[in-house]
Amino acid sequence: MGILDPDRVGEDQNIFQVFEGLFASRRNDQCAQIGLVCWGLWHRRNLWVWEHKNMSMSRLKYMVQSMLQEWKEAQKECYQHMTELQVQVWRKPPPGWVKINVDASCRADKHYVGAGWVIRDEKGGFLRAKTSRIMGRLQAREAEAWSFKEALKWTHSWRAYKCVFELDAKEVVEAINGSNVTSYFHFIIDECKDVL
Template sequence: MSTFGVNAMAMNLFQDWQKAQEEGPESKKRPQLQQWCKPPPGWIKINIDASCRVDYDFIGAGCVVWDDNGCFVRARTCRIGGRMQAKEGEARSLREALIWIRQWRSLKCIFEMDVKAVVDAIHGGSGNSIFHTIVDDCVKILKHFEEVLIVFTRRSANKVAHSLAQATYFMPDPMEWLDIAPDFICNVIKDES
């Protein structure tokens, strides 16, 4: 297993342990959706998602950044040209997020996404498909980060990034927000609390 794989597994186990400590033993009796949790002190968390619709010639990508207090830092939407399978679209979305974040931060970043196949491929998958070519590009970009984790989360903990990816179908241009979240993101955050 690669260094990325070991680090991601450790972070996932740590977050599971933290949740278990907060919830107590009675929470085991009722099924729960995975909830988003803030990153450790000194880290940022970047949630990523893609939206692939067969009737469009692009995929929508959404990315939202949170600080270690769980506060909104910035967000971005963009369209990525071409028709592709969902797994390829998610990998392209990760690649776009890596490039965007690398422009202003390369230390203590957790990239969180809800497609396990992409996370697994980043941590050691290999192949010669278009998907693996995109993953290889992501791995090359990751080498420019000092401390970085790529982790899997359930869709229920990735709602804001999902909403951003969906929003690209209603926005003609890429959008970026700094410091203040747009209303539709605030509404998603409110619904989660």
Template sequence: MSVFQRVFQSVNKGQAGMVGMVCWNLWNRRNCWVWDHVNISIVGLKSRIHHMLDEWNKAQEEKQKAAALLQNRDRTWRKPPAGWIKINTDAACVPGTDQFGIGCVARDEHGCFLRARCTLIHRSVQSREAEAIGLREALSWIKHWRNTKCIFECDAKLVVDAVNGDRGYSNFDMLIEDCVDIIKHFDEVLVTFVHRSANNVADLLAKAAYSMAGLQEWIHTAPDFITCNLDFEKA
């Protein structure tokens, strides 16, 4: 053990991998002789060591690439499962004002636009309360149209965790309780967290509310200012 400790303390990661492969192949060579009476030559042993180390390094590279790809997928919008629709919600607050915009957009399993909505609400609230109001309005809006197999995505993790967990008695918790009560009207529904980079369309709608007069709603045909984002995320 003292030899191994000195070796691993004095070599780099690549050399440590080589030491491990040498030890494993020496152990395997001994087993081949003890159990099968097969004697692997030193030349063959060296070849196997280098080959296995090369394969192991390639496997680690592929693992890192797969992990990076998975991370990128988590940060981009993804289509819902077959038969489901996905509704993204967001709120846009301007510090120092007593108003905030909320927006939501619904898409089907193919990423096709179904409907969208945005409005400006005149009320002084914290950002988490604005997000909760945005989710509540989206739930209420969608339930009159469809009440099954709906996924609501929100980039406010605090709101999502509260909907799916315990609640207290603050104004924020009362808004969450409203959301939970509306959810009871759905047969199959999920409320999930999504990174902000995967919530771009809802964010655009929430910000657009500041430049529009009153409640705006689009059905079947998306407004021009979100079509590029819809097409990009649909691909």
């Protein structure tokens, strides 16, 4: 089967509609092949325009087939890797407890760190949430630690439940359970321990 079936292309269709129809009716590997053929033709054209080199169609076909094979191998490896990974799924807290998910956000182009907390009950129902911002730039681990500290303070002000905190910052969790070291990061960790 060819990539483009002339009987399925309407006279009033533009190139975007043609490709939309192609991609909608094809498997992923066929879509990759279409994309690689288009890229190969563009590459062949640029070789001629900019370097005055002519690539034969057989060379182009070989290049596209090689790249498609590499793509398929990469997809297999990615799929195998994904099946080996343990997928993390949010779990409800035990009965009588609430779970507080804590996270921080750092962006190099901004001069502040964002933090957010979401609290859900034992059934997974939303209870409350809050966001906060600290001016200045922090490294990711300091931002995560600061976010956790602020979540602890906020929770302490209204807490009527037993709380489970969930963070995606392994280094913060390990530092909470570890020994003291003198750094800004560990100073924040010490404040977290005081609130705990």
